Amino acid sequence: MFRRQFHVLVAALVAGGGLLATGAVVHAEAHWPSKPIRMIVPFAPGGSNDVIARKLAQRLSTTLGESVVVDNRGGGGSTVGSNLVANASADGYTFLFVSGSIATTAAVQKTPYDPLKAFTAISRVASAxxxxxxxxxxxxxxxxxxxxxxxxxxxxxxxxxxxxxxxxxxxxxxxxxxxxxxxxxxxxxxxxxxxxxxxxxxxxxxxxxxxxxxxxxxxxxxxxxxxxxxxxxxxxxxxxxxxxxGLDYVVDVWWGVFAPQGLPAAIRDRMNREIGAIVAEPEFATFLKSAGAAPAPSTPQALQDQLATDVVRWTDTAKRAGIQQ
Known part of the structure; x- marks a missing residue:
């Protein structure tokens, strides 16, 4: 009898611990963000990725109420910075701002991550x-x-x-x-x-x-x-x-925001809404125009689909051209 009561008590404690853990996660999501956010740009400062990311981070810092800090981690054709994000905690405090090069790089070299599985797509930001x-x-x-x-x-x-x-x-x-x-x-x-x-x-x-x-x-x-x-x-x-x-040839450049795979949907959706609102601002559109780009916000799924299409397209192109490493 005592053994049975002991097992019941243990089961109750385990269940209670699970509920507490779940509650802690929900609480963290509800109060996100509560500390500075890092936005990794996998290129050196000064390029289009860096310039657009910094403007976006500046506006996000205001709308989210927490600092969004750009962290340039160039190297390996964007793989160094992208890999940092792929291996970061999916807690909403590390994001990746990158161009369509995330697909072209994967088309010509073996990356330390699967671009289609390592990230949570948030939103496209601009295109050119x-x-x-x-x-x-x-x-x-x-x-x-x-x-x-x-x-x-x-x-x-x-x-x-x-x-x-x-x-x-x-x-x-x-x-x-x-x-x-x-x-x-x-x-x-x-x-x-x-x-x-x-x-x-x-x-x-x-x-x-x-x-x-x-x-x-x-x-x-x-x-x-x-x-x-x-x-x-x-x-x-x-x-x-x-x-x-008359050729079926349409290509553009795009920039978007990703997070590590497993980001809670509530944080993903909040970030998507914030980016969409910023990109819709006339001042931000004017800034993009000066950089030779245009606003191009999207749903998370649309960005994921774009990435998947580009990986297939550029991998095929690289194979035909014989330029894969």
Whole structure:
């Protein structure tokens, strides 16, 4: 009898402990955030990821009532910082601000995490178009002429990119795949030196963002087309690749926020609402425009779907181009 009473008591204590633990978690979620939040940017300071993340963190600090601190952890094509988040506690105090490079990097190298399983998607923040630029004096003056010229001269057209696995490289290789052309890629440590070589006439073409060329001599080079689905309002006379060639080619750059896998839904949804409200602010939209981007908030599921689609797309592109490590 005493043994039975002992087991009943133990079971009650265990159940009570479980309830207390559950209650503690619910309490923590209800009072989130209660301390500073770290937002890891897996790139060095100064780039588009860093600039947009800092503006977002500044506004989140105000709306959440706790400091959101940007922590730059560059290296490994974004894998160093991303891996820190993948292995962090899913308590709502560590987030990842990253571009679509989280998918392109995984397409060309084995990452220490599975990009589709290691993170909880929160929200997309912004997107930006790519633009196709050529050097002065290049024979083709339109996108259609460029494709025709490249087909007639296989292997004689070169393009510059920001390096292995960068979206500028994969966007160029995807164009080659879709158009059935053969170009020679030249990788650089960043897009700026590639743009300088395009100005100097040592490259024939680059695909890059408006943000990277704004206010530079590259902005004055011939713009053949944008890679978006619709024309860019700021450049109404520049067609899209699809419009100019009929090719099913639409590519853009996006930035989003992720957390470690297992983040409580209540915190995920709160963060999603806060980001959506900030991105909808006219001041934030103006800031993004100055950076060559536009507001592009999303649901968590939409961001997860975008990532999944991009991983498949860029992995296939990398395989076809033979650029996987």
């Amino acid at each position: 178009p790519f633009v196709v630029l050529t050097r002065e004096g290049f024979p083709a003056k339109t996108m259609k002429e460029f494709i025709d010229y490249a087909k007639a001269n296989p292997g004689k057209v070169n393009y510059g990119s920001a390096g292995l696995g960068d979206s500028t490289q994969l966007a160029s290789e995807l164009l080659s795949n879709v158009a059935g052309i053969k170009m020679v890629g030249v990788g650089y440590k960043g897009i700026s030196p590639a743009q300088m070589d395009l100005i100097a006439g040592r490259l024939d073409m680059i695909i890059t963002t408006v943000a990277s060329i704004r206010g530079t001599p590259t902005e004055k080079l011939p713009m053949l087309a944008f890679t978006t689905a619709k024309r860019e309002p700021e450049y109404p006379n520049v067609p899209t690749v699809r419009e100019s060639t």
